[in-house]
Amino acid sequence: MIYLKHEEEIELIRASSMLVSKTLAHVAALLRPGITGIELDQAAEEFIRDHGGLPAFKGLSGFTNTLCLSLNEAVVHGIPGKSEIKAGDVVSVDCGVLMNEFYGDSAYTFIIGEVKEEIVKLVRVTEECLYKGIEQAIAGNRIGDISYAIMYHASKINPYGVVKELVGHGIGRKLHEAPEVPNFGAKGKGPMLKEGMTLAIEPMINLGTAHVKQLSDGWTIVTKDLKVSAHFEHTLAVQKEKAVVLSDHSVIKSAIKNNVELLK
Ligand code: MG
Ligand code: MG
Numbered sequence: 001m002i003y004l005k006h007e008e009e010i011e012l013i014r015a016s017s018m019l020v021s022k023t024l025a026h027v028a029a030l031l032r033p034g035i036t037g038i039e040l041d042q043a044a045e046e047f048i049r050d051h052g053g054l055p056a057f058k059g060l061s062g063f064t065n066t067l068c069l070s071l072n073e074a075v076v077h078g079i080p081g082k083s084e085i086k087a088g089d090v091v092s093v094d095c096g097v098l099m100n101e102f103y104g105d106s107a108y109t110f111i112i113g114e115v116k117e118e119i120v121k122l123v124r125v126t127e128e129c130l131y132k133g134i135e136q137a138i139a140g141n142r143i144g145d146i147s148y149a150i151m152y153h154a155s156k157i158n159p160y161g162v163v164k165e166l167v168g169h170g171i172g173r174k175l176h177e178a179p180e181v182p183n184f185g186a187k188g189k190g191p192m193l194k195e196g197m198t199l200a201i202e203p204m205i206n207l208g209t210a211h212v213k214q215l216s217d218g219w220t221i222v223t224k225d226l227k228v229s230a231h232f233e234h235t236l237a238v239q240k241e242k243a244v245v246l247s248d249h250s251v252i253k254s255a256i257k258n259n260v261e262l263l264k
Helices: 007-030 037-050 117-135 143-157 250-257
Strands: 067-071 074-076 090-099 102-111 168-170 177-181 198-201 204-206 212-214 221-223 229-231 234-237
Touching: 007 037, 007 090, 007 102, 007 234, 007 250, 037 067, 037 090, 074 090, 074 204, 074 229, 090 229, 102 117, 102 229, 102 234, 117 143, 117 198, 117 204, 117 229, 117 234, 143 177, 143 198, 177 198
Parallel strands: none
Antiparallel strands: 067 074, 067 090, 074 221, 090 102, 168 177, 168 198, 198 234, 204 229, 212 221
């Protein structure tokens, strides 16, 4: 069942998504070599609760934290830990908020200090993939148009591996609703997009192989070849001409600009 949302419901999803974005900006301001995942996680939880929201991931299927923090070869679902973040790390931060009965979900990949040019490019292309997907999220298109645009940019224009085991999703009164939004697929296939559909589009793109495995912690997904992976995500509403993006990465980019420890 795909739920179409009214204007007022979309505004509530926007509010939750904006709190996610501001939380990610708060994390961006704190990110530096020496900080631990747990410290970032606690800061994020406090920020969300101080602003009237609940951390959406905490308690979901037994996940114990506010953030998914996935470093380097970790693709998604990394558990914030006690080890310190180091210069040269690639840190994907995924966050969800529940507020006023609606969810928001967004992710951003940060580069700490200097890394090889091939990694800078992977992160940039993964972000581009997100917007290629969003361009297709208009009424009358199909889910496959989003999927194809992401896959084409990641693995045809560029040489990267597209993760297939994990996908984007509908979002609203549940964090994960129908339809699934895969990052690979065929144009013109899948459910028809309609005005009022709210989706989380989230390309997960690997420098090397597309294949992934789960670590023994039961959560962290890593690339099989242990090469770096990147992840960007927006929550958005499908409209007639152009999707309305409900999360906002510009607040995160401002925080990056003000943080000397991060690659701009
Ligand atoms: Mg997410
Ligand atoms: Mg998501």
